[in-house]
Amino acid sequence: MTVDKFFEHVDKQQDDYVQRLREIVAIPSVSCDLAYRKDVVRMGEWLINELEKLGATTKRVEPGTQVLEGQTIDLPPVVLGTYGTDPNKKTLLVYGHYDVQPALKEDGWRTDPWQLTEDQQGRMFGRGSTDDKGPVLGWLCVIQAHKDLGLELPVNLKFCFEGMEESGSEGLDDVIHQEANAYFQGVDAVCISDNYWLGKTKPCLTYGLRGVSYYRITIAGPGQDLHSGVFGGTVHEPMTDLVNVMARLVTPEGKILVPGIMDEVAPLTDEERATYQGLEFSMKEFCAAAGSECNVHEDVEATLMHRWRYPSLSLHGIEGAFHAPGAKTVIPAKVIGKFSIRTVPNQTPARVTELVKEHVKAEFAKLNSRNTLDVDCLHDGKWWISSPNHPNFVAGARAVERVFGAKPDLTREGGSIPVTLTFQDALQKNVLLLPMGACDDGAHSINEKLDRRNFVEGIKLLGAYLHELSAIEL
């Protein structure tokens, strides 16, 4: 009965919740760009303010400094919160991030990325709508709805919201270890809503993530940018060296060319293969989400395995390369290539980095260039795999059945939330990934969106999960 009243209230208040999402999408909290750091901090402060208005107590933790674009600056705050301290209730720790990926209208957005814009189909476009502002706000809406109705929350909540997730969660691991036996004392379970459903209609619970190791190759030579008419054909060009090296990292079919990279990958067992059966996932929907029939693999099983259980290497960009319209005839003096590897069980970040460095140096040596090369790892985070049989997952599955009338798919995720493993290890508690967004939300891409249905039913799901968690034996 209580939960039904909560559901009805969420339906009634949905416009209000969407309006609040509009308010925070308008804060361009891009963590990887110095120009937006003040907005990241503003977004953290917005959360502190909202949590306090709801009656939570908060603690603002300053996790230190970082060097960004050559400047030493403060990292954005880690926002900790406590809502309820009843010793007779379980305590759930909720993690989310309030920073976002960059977004420029000229990248191809149909609407202003910082202005939440809803279309006729209820698709709400805006940077951060699904990753991760919608889900973070969802938790606050759950508290708000219970307060409006005069209902007690069935569990105590602790919050940990960070502003650096999209930039390697710098500083957060130390905070978690420091607070494990302090602020996070007494936590019974952890929940993170920061990934996506497999399809567009059926919710899922997620029990695995790939890790990510992010690299930078710097090649420099000439003392300054050069005229290609004057120097072309007579100097070793950094860009030519770089594209040669980058082309030796991965094939067009996605095969990683770093020798030894597959050695640590866990062999596929029959038991694991069986987990790929019966999932709501189609190649048609996959291609629709990608925006074209650019698929490498023909079938569902191979596609999901290459997303979940095999490593992948993606080339992201080249700093220092000429990229404006027009036909500038320059030889860039220094270029920095960026790429990352999504890592899987049982790969170790240190070994992956060792192999990558060896390979990049060996490929560069083959060029006999007089330029200089440097290769370094910007950040790495480990993969995570858990069991979907833990009571925390059972509570999540019951909540899905209650809201959507169907059993959830049990999935792994190709993306990375490295802090998941940190929470699990530091607190020795189970972590449930309970996504709100759909497969076609376009996180990190242009025209990122969150469907109104996912937002509204997602708020119900988070609330129902708290009720199911309170009733289950952990």
Ligand SMILES: C[C@H](N)C(=O)N[C@@H](Cc1c[nH]cn1)C(=O)O
């Ligand atoms: C899955 C999650 N919403 C996400 O987008 N994570 C990022 C984490 C990251 C790592 N380096 C930079 N960002 C991702 O998987 O790319």
Ligand SMILES: [Zn+2]
């Ligand atoms: Zn995210």
Ligand SMILES: [Zn+2]
């Ligand atoms: Zn993200």
